[in-house]
Amino acid sequence: MPTKKPVIHCDALVVHCMDYRLQKFLQPWITVRFGYDNFDIISLAGGVHDYEMILKYVQLAVQIHSIETVSLINHEDCRAYGRDGTYKRHRHDLMDAQEKIRALFPRLKVEVFYLHLDGTFEPIS
Numbered sequence: 001m002p003t004k005k006p007v008i009h010c011d012a013l014v015v016h017c018m019d020y021r022l023q024k025f026l027q028p029w030i031t032v033r034f035g036y037d038n039f040d041i042i043s044l045a046g047g048v049h050d051y052e053m054i055l056k057y058v059q060l061a062v063q064i065h066s067i068e069t070v071s072l073i074n075h076e077d078c079r080a081y082g083r084d085g086t087y088k089r090h091r092h093d094l095m096d097a098q099e100k101i102r103a104l105f106p107r108l109k110v111e112v113f114y115l116h117l118d119g120t121f122e123p124i125s
């Protein structure tokens with residue numbers, strides 16, 4: 001008889017930019033929301049800028065950890081966006097990623113935030 005591996009689970013996948021200026025805000029925010037060890041996390045330049053890459057991780061986190069929530073975080077003055085990184089553009093990209101992920105994974109809760117450099121997490125809707 002093949003032995004079954006136990007199911008492992010965490011609540012969330014958090015996606016944010018690699019930018020060092022965010023770390024002091026991200027760590028406490030994530031801990032309050034999801035605890036110390038209840039989330040997967042990926043740190044990619046530009047946050048949701050590379051949607052295809054994000055999607056791979058969402059699929060993987062759903063498949064191997066049965067996540068229930070995805071938190072997508074873009075931020076103010078993101079150098080990965082360069083001059084294109086207006087508030088409007090970030091808002092658009094976040095909502096676009098949210099919509100596409102929701103369409104593919106209807107049971108997932110997908111929340112999106114714009115992180116200001118003063119540490120404010122602005123929910124986008």
Ligand SMILES: [Zn+2]
Nearest residue numbers: 017019046078
């Ligand atoms: Zn950035």
